[in-house]
Amino acid sequence: MTAIRRFLPGWLSSYAVLYLLFLYLPVIFLPIFSINTAATPKFPLSGVTLHWYEDLPRTPALIDATWNSLIVGVSAAILSTVLGILAARSITRYRYPGRRPINGLIMAPLVLPEVIVAISMLLVMLQLGLSLSLFTVVLGHVLVCIPYSMTVLTSGFEGFDRSLEEASADLGESAFGTFRRVTLPMVAPAIISSLLVCFTISLDEFIIAFFLTGTEATLPIYIWGQLRFAAKLPGVLALGTLLLFASFLLMTVAEILRRRAARRTQNEGGLYA
């Protein structure tokens, strides 16, 4: 028995390492082949070059797609965080009938097949006579970002000590003053974390943008279009590598901020809860 007990954690930790390899290995091939001189991604590498990266800024369609992605990402992040703040505050601060079903509806896009969400929105937008553009993409991205924003913000708002606000009001601070000088500093890290998470999701999101955009491409749509041409693969890999690092960086900062927010309100959970 003791043998099993000693053996088990050892077996488990080697499984954990293998699992991490399984998670990371596929992703690592993108940067590796993006510096390969040959266009076909196979081992051994035929030589190391940065010229796929150097070509990127010289592609006008790519520059446009980058701008489009930035515009969509920033708008979607701001809108979904504002809507997320209202909802998360309401869920954590108040109790009322219908709270759980409403929360469930707001979180639903997280578990629905994206294609179905995308085509339903497409149908309504066409019925309403909205012409497809970056604006319709933003509307779609906000819907799928809100659940993530809610998760981050709820973990920042929960355990928020209401007596601090009450103390501020009792000491003569106005409602706005209390918000600006007591509430905001406590929740600011969670809000910034939500902005970063939503921006990253929007930057990487493909399906909804694919259905809801008109002629303007975002970065994932640009990549999708390039995938048809085998010769364009290294450029796509280089672009993908840059996007990968951008997501990685943004999410690391977001997670650090979320933890700081959770520590401030002495609460754990968030993305993992």
Next chain:
Amino acid sequence: MTAAAEGSPPLRVAGSRRSPLLQSEAAQGFALISPTFVYALILLVLPILVVIAHSFWTQNYLTIDHTFTLENYRIALTEPIYRDLLWRSLYISLTVSLLTVALAYPIAYFISFHGGRHKSLWLFLITIPFWTSYLLRVMSWKVILGYNGVLNSGLMGLGIIQEPSDALLYNSTAVIITLTHAWATFAILPIFVSLEKVDRTLVEAATDLGDGPLRSFLRVTLPLSAPGVISAALIVMIPTVGDYVTPKLVGGKDGVMIANAIQAQFGKASNWPLGAALSVTTMIIVSLMAGATVLVFRALQRLAR
């Protein structure tokens, strides 16, 4: 919420000039959530209702005939091509969700029971790949499994195979591998959360009462973590049934799924009502399958005790 906090609002209402209704907890909370709620109503509930309505109509070249018909559902359920796609999608999403959960459980268990001080670092490491673009992750599998891909060139380099195999890419196995990788994080987190809630003293009690590690795991830890396992399975199953990118990029002819057919109806084929009926059918069938999965897991959970 404490009794004191619940008692305080009426006190303030008395001193306020505003109507008691607006000042009440419920009204304030509801007012605060309503913008987000209305957004979800307009961009999620209304669209789904519109899709359901369309599924009962008929496409008449460029216009839509609004007379009620079940013809689209007849086509969706009886035409061999859609029936096959639907079955394949269900088979793939069921396999992927079971596989993902089975692979994820040990790692969630490891982090929860043996993670020690590094618990949050482990969780962070596991979530990171999930935050990278889904499209890029699928693309990297295409690079790995392709005819000239990493796996083929690697196997040839090792002398295991003589010429590249085309059996790796463009079939449903490639779709299953890619989806299992893509949804791993989604399965780990719910299982981890439910394992964290398992009362460690119960495991100790089982050990003290003479259960070995395996028996105490099977009779205490596993049944208690069942809610996490069930939600992990559902979180993977429902979205994967409608996956579009993976079958399109690595599925080839044998890996096409229902979402590709739905997209075609809204694109080239331009038959919105049929596309709508296919979407509704998919949602209903995957919900039934999810319900059945929950029942099976619950039955297993009872058996384990």
